[in-house]
Amino acid sequence: MDNYHFLNSTRKDPLKASAEERINNFNEIYSNFNTETSVDQASRCIDCGVPYCKWSCPVVNHIPEWLKLIAKGEIIKAAELSNETNSLPEICGRVCPQDRLCEGACTLNSGYGAVSIGNIEKYISDTAFAQGWQPKKSSIWHKDKLVSIIGAGPAGLAAADFLTRSGIPVKVYDKYPEIGGLLTYGIPNFKLEKDIVLRRRKILENQGVEFILNTEIGNTIDFKEIEANSSAVFLGLGTYKALTGSLNIKQGTAVYMALEYLIDRINSIFHFGSAAHNEDKNAEIEIWQQSSIPSLKNKDVVILGGGDTAMDCCRTAIREGAKSVKCLYRRDFQNTPGSRREIENAIEEGVEFIWNTQVLDIYENNQGLSLKTVETELKKEFNSKRLMPVLKIGSEKILNADAVIIAYGFNPNPPQWLKENFIETDDSGRVLVSKKAENRLQTNNPKVFAGGDMVRGSDLVVTAIFEGRTAAESIKRYIM
Numbered sequence: 018m019d020n021y022h023f024l025n026s027t028r029k030d031p032l033k034a035s036a037e038e039r040i041n042n043f044n045e046i047y048s049n050f051n052t053e054t055s056v057d058q059a060s061r062c063i064d065c066g067v068p069y070c071k072w073s074c075p076v077v078n079h080i081p082e083w084l085k086l087i088a089k090g091e092i093i094k095a096a097e098l099s100n101e102t103n104s105l106p107e108i109c110g111r112v113c114p115q116d117r118l119c120e121g122a123c124t125l126n127s128g129y130g131a132v133s134i135g136n137i138e139k140y141i142s143d144t145a146f147a148q149g150w151q152p153k154k155s156s157i158w159h160k161d162k163l164v165s166i167i168g169a170g171p172a173g174l175a176a177a178d179f180l181t182r183s184g185i186p187v188k189v190y191d192k193y194p195e196i197g198g199l200l201t202y203g204i205p206n207f208k209l210e211k212d213i214v215l216r217r218r219k220i221l222e223n224q225g226v227e228f229i230l231n232t233e234i235g236n237t238i239d240f241k242e243i244e245a246n247s248s249a250v251f252l253g254l255g256t257y258k259a260l261t262g263s264l265n266i267k268q269g270t271a272v273y274m275a276l277e278y279l280i281d282r283i284n285s286i287f288h289f290g291s292a293a294h295n296e297d298k299n300a301e302i303e304i305w306q307q308s309s310i311p312s313l314k315n316k317d318v319v320i321l322g323g324g325d326t327a328m329d330c331c332r333t334a335i336r337e338g339a340k341s342v343k344c345l346y347r348r349d350f351q352n353t354p355g356s357r358r359e360i361e362n363a364i365e366e367g368v369e370f371i372w373n374t375q376v377l378d379i380y381e382n383n384q385g386l387s388l389k390t391v392e393t394e395l396k397k398e399f400n401s402k403r404l405m406p407v408l409k410i411g412s413e414k415i416l417n418a419d420a421v422i423i424a425y426g427f428n429p430n431p432p433q434w435l436k437e438n439f440i441e442t443d444d445s446g447r448v449l450v451s452k453k454a455e456n457r458l459q460t461n462n463p464k465v466f467a468g469g470d471m472v473r474g475s476d477l478v479v480t481a482i483f484e485g486r487t488a489a490e491s492i493k494r495y496i497m
């Protein structure tokens with residue numbers, strides 16, 4: 018292996034559809050690396066001995082090791098290794114903010130261009146699956162055990178994956194008609210095509226995972242019944258209480274919450290769970306009439322917030338044909354919580370950013386909506402790691418819009434039955450879990466484990482996977 022290959026070959030990113038082309042459909046915007054590019058890019062890894070990339074990955078993927086295998090053309094071995102630590106590598110390769118995680122920590126990032134880890138991760142799984150590879154099934158099956166998993170988001174899927182790999186039967190319940198949680202009903206198709214999640218569903222089912230969908234625990238089935246019939250239970254319910262930033266929102270106005278908007282659009286394109294399930298990803302966006310949120314075509318739309326959810330709303334509204342999309346955020350570009358890559362994509366697609374601006378009020382007028390805004394400046398506060406926005410009195414302005422979408426993030430929404438079943442939460446509603454190595458993620462009710470956003474607060478796909486995997490290890494120790 019040539020350790021100096023990175024001097025001869027620069028970092029390459031996959032081709033990206035032009036902004037003009039991609040705003041006309043919901044397809045993923047990045048193409049895939051071919052074998053030649055993957056081998057070339059993987060060969061740039063200098064195997065530096067201190068793999069910061071690996072340690073910066075929440076699931077501690079064996080990155081240098083699978084890069085080495087790809088450099089040698091060993092695709093199946095690389096897929097097996099990638100699958101060892103991560104239940105959804107083909108999804109992480111697409112949606113992880115690599116610039117803040119593995120690639121941000123890559124030694125070559127200081128001047129030479131980080132190794133394209135995310136795209137190689139995606140190439141490994143996609144190619145191995147296309148060649149017919151499937152993760153190995155467990156040769157033993159503990160028929161006397163059953164783990165019930167509530168929530169088919171990445172946390173629940175990872176728990177299900179790692180438990181069935183050890184031969185432990187699982188049933189995964191979800192209130193939605195399709196698996197994936199926010200992978201399906203949140204993250205738009207242009208970042209993660211839904212076929213990728215559906216392919217993973219088939220793989221998990223083949224591995225022995227049983228999905229019970231359209232079933233809300235606490236409503237369709239009582240939690241006590243699930244608990245009584247299981248050796249252990251894993252909760253991965255996510256966090257869904259949308260924040261409004263103290264804005265007084267009048268019912269019936271064209272002000273929508275981010276997830277309400279995104280789920281409405283995803284459903285109106287794909288009709289998951291209905292007879293009209295639409296598998297044609299090029300289907301034109303005619304379907305808006307069927308959704309409950311009116312079309313934003315030819316409308317002036319304002320999105321509030323600076324995170325990835327806000328970017329997803331902006332870019333969905335652009336694809337829907339909005340006349341203008343403005344994104345208002347109370348900090349500046351350097352201090353957004355969103356991924357740089359996603360903000361740049363949004364700018365290319367025509368989103369206008371208004372930084373350092375906070376909305377004080379939204380009210381209806383004869384023409385539509387008016388937003389009372391005020392400028393902010395960022396100040397360091399004694400007890401905060403982040404720069405805090407301070408309002409500039411006298412800088413108030415009025416901005417008119419036809420529709421407003423609020424993407425201020427989410428708080429936990431613990432169901433009532435948690436308390437009734439001795440599962441404690443902190444004051445903000447996050448489930449309290451053990452941090453001890455021997456029983457990590459066990460709740461106050463010893464039979465119940467929890468992970469993902471409902472424990473951490475809104476976070477990332479890869480951290481939810483990590484917690485699903487960790488809980489599976491604790492559950493195995495508990496039931497075996």
Ligand SMILES: Cc1cc2nc3c(=O)[nH]c(=O)nc-3n(C[C@H](O)[C@H](O)[C@H](O)COP(=O)(O)OP(=O)(O)OC[C@H]3O[C@@H](n4cnc5c(N)ncnc54)[C@H](O)[C@@H]3O)c2cc1C
Nearest residue numbers: 168170171172191192198199234255469470476477478481
């Ligand atoms: C719009 C948006 C875009 C995002 N983009 C990214 C991104 O690009 N990259 C990234 O890493 N992260 C992203 N995230 C964050 C990421 O999606 C979440 O951190 C992750 O999905 C959390 O996984 P989870 O399994 O904890 O919960 P979820 O994915 O929320 O899944 C929870 C599941 O539990 C089910 N459920 C809840 N209550 C019940 C019940 N009582 N009975 C049955 N089922 C129930 C829900 O239906 C849901 O399917 C994004 C989030 C949003 C909102």
Ligand code: SF4
Nearest residue numbers: 074078109113118119
């Ligand atoms: S899972 Fe995410 S952080 Fe880890 S190697 Fe893959 S892309 Fe990087």
